Each structure stands twice: as C-alpha cells, then as structure tokens.
Amino acid sequence: MSLLRWTRCLFVGGLCLAAVGARAEDKVFVATPLTQPNEFTPGIEGPGTDAAGNVFAVNFKEQGTIGRVTPTGRGEVFVTLPMGSVGNGIRFDRAGTMFVADYAQHNVLKVDMKTKTVSVFAHEPQMHQPNDLTIGPDGTLYASDPNWSNNKGQLWRISTKGEVRKVASDMGTTNGIELSPDGKKLYVNESVQRNVWVFDVTADGSLANKSLVKQFPDHGFDGMRCDVDGNLYITRYGKGTVAVMSPKGEILHEVDVLGKSPSNLCFGGPDGRSVYVTEVEHTRLVQFRVNRPGLEWQRWQDAKK
Secondary structure, three states: OOHHHHHOOOEEOOEEHHHHHHHHHOOEOOOEEOOOOOOEEEEEEEEEEOOOOOEEEEEEOOOOEEEEEOOOOOEEEEEEOOOOOOEEEEEEOOOOOEEEEEOOOOEEEEEOOOOOOEEEEEEOOOOOOOOOEEEOOOOOEEEEEEEOOOOEEEEEEEOOOOOEEEEEEEEOOEEEEEEOOOOOEEEEEEOOOOEEEEEEEOOOOOEEEEEEEEEOOOOOOOOEEEEOOOOEEEEEOOOOEEEEEOOOOOEEEEEEOOOOOEEEEEEEOOOOOEEEEEEOOOOEEEEEEOOOOEHHHHHHHHHHO
C-alpha cells in the first residue's frame, strides 16, 4: 500500500479502517475451494444459484443428478433426473424455476424447486446436445448446441411455452452463451475455434448482425456469464482461468481457478459478487469475489420488488 493511502487512514481504536478495506479488496479475483475434491463426477457443470444463495451443479456423486451446495460448502443430492437424462447448463427464471439442459435426451428440463418434480419443458430431436442455457428478462431461453464430432454447432430459442426454434446454424462448437443485461445482445463462444460472437436480438427473438467480439490465440472455452455492467466472465478450459472481458473484447482480469479445466460459472452470494466455478480436474466447486454483482443475482433482486 502506498504511503498516501496510509496517511488517509481513519483510526478507530488504533486500527486503520482504510487499510482494512484495502486488504479486503485485495482478495477480489482470488479463488478458493468451496467443496472438497471428488464430490462431483468429471461431468460437473451447471452451475446456478437460487434466491437463498445455494449453488446447484450437475452430477453430484454420480451422473444424472443435480447437487445442492450451501454457501458454506456442504453438498447433497438435490434431485435425480429421469433415467437416461444427464444435465449440463442450469438457469433459473425470476419465479425460481430451474431449467436444465439435458444433452443426453435432447431436452430442456424443468424442475419444480418445492416438489422436486422434473418434467420435459422442451424437446427437439434435431438438437445435437443442448449444452448451455441463457435466459432473457422475459423468461425466453436460448441454448447452445455443439456437435463435437465435426466441430460445428447451432443455437436454439425456447419460448416461455417451450416452443423450440433454431436461430443460428453453421457455427463452430457453440458452448458458453449469455444475453446482455438489456436482453438485446446475445453472446456465444466457440470452444474449438476460440471465438466470441455477438448477435443482435430482434423483436421476434431471432438473431441478426453476427459480429466477432474477440478471437483468443490458445486454449478452449466453456461456460460464460455476464455481470450487471455487461462484462463477460469466460471459463478458459485447459488454461485453468476465468477471463473477464468487456463487451468490446478488452481483457480486464484473468483469474486462476485452481484447476486446469473450469467448465462453467455463475454469480451469487449475499451481494451478487461471489462467482462459483465448476472445475473438472479436481471435480469440485471453487469461488472468488468480484467487484461488481452478476446479472443473474440482480434479477433475483428485481423479482423481490
């Protein structure tokens, strides 16, 4: 800390409050484990947080489950999916309903959080494997859909009634997907090609004006989320980091997440400034603090009004 910072301290009981604040801020963008290694399978993905701050991620203990982890790191199986279904991306709507991309059965599943009833919200046989989800202010879902066998992919729109419509094709391996805070821009990354694209979302939910935000020189991509300012948090699979990128493609931060294979992330915590990352190498959740709340957390706050 600079001498100037020290001379501006407010001393209470001999303690410099400015110094305490600075030290707390130094912990921003520093990852620590949330769960123990091997509590999840190598299929650990998701994740998503509910209004109470619990973190949900798929494949807890065994494939085909969804685990619930408290903010203190205690985990349990929350629900077991129907036979043959395996979850990937998780999203919550403002009412608290959970949606899960079921890549094995070409479904988007709906989970009633009170009864734990799992139902098929949307099904599309032409999907390769619905991978990750994003949700708009009106509850509309978009799903990424990679075809890993030929390094191609497509995108789907799922209405609030479960109606499925393809909105982009002939892409690379579409993976992380996210809407801007106002719902007017859709971002998607391509894992193999290492591109991040942005589309305009039209009045009827179609996509237009595809534009390249940034191409990275190395390593893969996976899940992606947005903060309230529209900055993108991108898991760098193989590099072991989460890159924080502005909407214009400027890298603002890069966070070491204590394992080489982060698969996805979400925002939560009491102030929306905790990021939870699913990490495959050690099959665990890690966490780090950030300086701005996540978009999904802000929507929980809006829903309470």
